[in-house]
Amino acid sequence: MSPRVQWLTPSPLWNELAAGTDKGPFRSPALLRFATDQFMEDLQALLASAAPQNLRNYIAQPETWQSPAAGLPPLDKSLPAPGGVTVSSQKSKNTVPPPFKFFQPVHSRFYLVCASLVCRMPSLPDHQVKSNQGERTSFVVRRLRPKAGLTGVDLSVFNPLVCDEFAWVTADRPGWAQVAGSGFAEGEENLPLSGFQCGKTSDRRRIFTGLIPASRRQTYVAGREIQLPPKGGPPVPPPEDPRKIDFQRLILDPWVEMVDYFSKLNPLPPLTASDNTAMSMAQGSAFVLIDFAGFLDNNLNAVWNAVNTPALAGSLGVAQRALYNALAATIACLQPVGSRLSLAAAIKTAKSFEQAFEDAVLTTTTPALPVDYSGPVLSDTSDPQLLSLIRRDSSNPLSPRAIQVLVEAALDEVGPSPPATVRVPAKDPENPQGDDWYIVRCAYEQPLCGMNAPPLLSDPSRPFQLASFFDPDAPARSIQVALPVDTSPAALRKYDKNVAFMISDQLSKQMSRVKGLKQLMDGDLADPNGFGLGMICSFSIPIITICAFIVLMIFLILLNIIFWWLPFFRICFPLPTLKAKKS
Incomplete structure (x- = not known):
């Protein structure tokens, strides 16, 4: 790529920004803010007008619903910005301005990144993007994080000496990957830029704009930090095993919920078929046991075969044999009264009645079980061996339960999981507050030039935050719900x-x-x-x-x-x- 190509702020702003002592805004993409759903029509009309320099009136600024603001700070402090609001008139000079954050389209706010791609020559002529040769323009959204070991870093001002950039990677597991070097991160998402003409025929120029996805805020907040493999380096550790997540959400969590609910009943109901609470517990236990059987059949088939044919237990691996032995813990059954079954036998029994449970039709006001089903109850923890399987270490309330450790060890023994066919549930976000800072960079690619033309990225935009749906500073759309007038x-x-x-x-x-x-x-x-x-x-x-x-x-x-x-x-x-x- 020719070194004479560069990204600058959109050409209608050149005269004003070039006159300032700080040339950073002149070399950076501009962030535009619009407050109507017709923002693209408004932008096109402005660029086609005789005064495209009025684009200055749409530069995004810190604002709240009480003090809306947009536009470059005018040299004359009395000059109003659009809507009669002066950007510099934020209450008073002593008032701390609000954080620079982007609100969502539901708040009637739309934000565009805007820049010019020019040749570094006198008059800065537009650089032609040859789309027929695969050249393209795009932009990337990146999250800022303090460098390791630094605290109290002000990320509202971009400083590469104290912060790192993280790219949004859209792979099997979307997340944030630290950027190394000046190009794209592997798998980084590129958002489209569209070209617009501005000005009259005699001095017409081309600018590029793209819609910043402010409504993705929750997706970005929930994104986990991921590690990309360095070129020529060792592979990245495998993602979290979806089989282990399935066991927790399908079997372990419902099981523990039943135990907790049953233990809080006062007095404890009798475990007989004549008690409605006990019948409800048996019914719920049956579905958990059926899911447990399906889990073993799909993921630990050797253990499932041993449950059905105990003679096969001798051929199990060490971890799978430990899990099979743990299934010898017993639970109470509703019928006959006082009878008990091992956990393995209860799983096998429930699986054999799966179709009967699926075909059950409501006929009475009380919970019912299929005929001849013994009704094992998972909420019964009178067997110390069973209680030890689902109880956490009292000294560490975050420790895994014994049954979870056994299942995960058995899964590791049988090998890695097959590719996930369902979406993995969201994990806890790294920053639940969601007050991360982001920047935008415009990009220009010439793929036919190969290694000699790496992607050309612009200087970073002004750092900004993304507001939540319920941000108290967010503007509110005017919505009117009409109720019937005459209600006679x-x-x-x-x-x-x-x-x-x-x-x-x-x-x-x-x-x-x-x-x-x-x-x-x-x-x-x-x-x-x-x-x-x-x-x-x-x-x-x-x-x-x-x-x-x-x-x-x-x-x-x-x-x-x-x-x-x-x-x-x-x-x-x-x-x-x-x-x-x-x-």
Whole structure:
């Protein structure tokens, strides 16, 4: 690539920014802020006008919904920015300005990166991007982090001596990878730039703009730091085993929830088929045991074969044999009363009744089990061996449970997991506050030039933060929800019933058990009735809207005792002309 090509701020801003003593903004992409959904039309109209230099009025600045601001700080402090708001008039000189953060489109804010690609020659002519030769322009979003060992670093001002750049890598596991060198990180996401002409025919120039994805804030916050393999170096450690995650979320977590719930009951219900609570526990346990069986069959097939045929246990590996031996712990069964099964036998039994559970239909008001199913209950921890499997180390509440350690060791013994076919659940974000700082760099690529033309990246933009959906400084869109004006029966009967609900036969039976609000709160339910037919019911949207509004107000008033939010909830103005009935 010719060394004479460079990125600069968009050409309509050159005269103003070149006159300043700080040339950093002149060499950096500009960040534009628009406040309407027609922001692209507004930009095109501005660039096609006789005064494209008014692009200065859209430079993003720190703002809040109370003090909106945009535009370059004018030399004359009395010059207003768009909307009559002076950028420099942030309350007073002694007031600390708000953080420079980008709000989301739902807040009616749209942000563009804008730059010019020029040749480093007199008059800085535009550099032609030859798309027919594979050349392209794009931009990247990068997160800033203090260098290792540094604390208290101010990342609102870019300083490569104290901060590192992390690129958003869109691989099998999207995340942030530290950038080494001046080019792209391997697998780094490139966002598109679009070309626009600005100015009149005689002095027309080309600029590039791209929409900054401010609405991705939660995705970026949840992104984990990942390690990319250095060129010629050792491979990256494998990602977290999805099989281990599946065991925790499908089997271990529901199991522990049942144990915790059962242990808090006072008094403890008898483990008999005549007790509804015990039957509910047995029903829930059955589904966990069925999932446990499926997990063993899919991921630890040798252990599953030993569960079905104990004679095969001798051929198991050390870790798998340890897991199989742990399944000898016993749990209580509802029938016969006082009987017990080993965990392995309970898993095998539940699996054999899987189809019966899947085909079960609601026939009574109480939980039911398939005929001849013994009803093992995972919430029973009277066997010390079973309790030791699911209990954490009392000295370390974050330690893994014994059953989890055994399963993970067995999985490691059978080898690496196959490629994941489902999305791995999100892990805890590294920075839950989400107050990271980001920069944008524009990029120009000439792939046909090979190694002689690495991607040309611009200087970094001004660092910014991404605001959350519920940021208290965020502007709020004006949204009006119209409720029916005339709510008399004579008026409500005229509305069409145009919302259809499909109600299955089983749901219809369950709904018929509700006799009234008080009876529902007291647990007094009727027997299912009706003909066992599915239904399609049509409802009136205006009446549903009124009900939703009333329910909302009820819950707001009920929860006010906790949050004390009613003084901040609403502002009402009288409308004398809004009458349901004409005089």
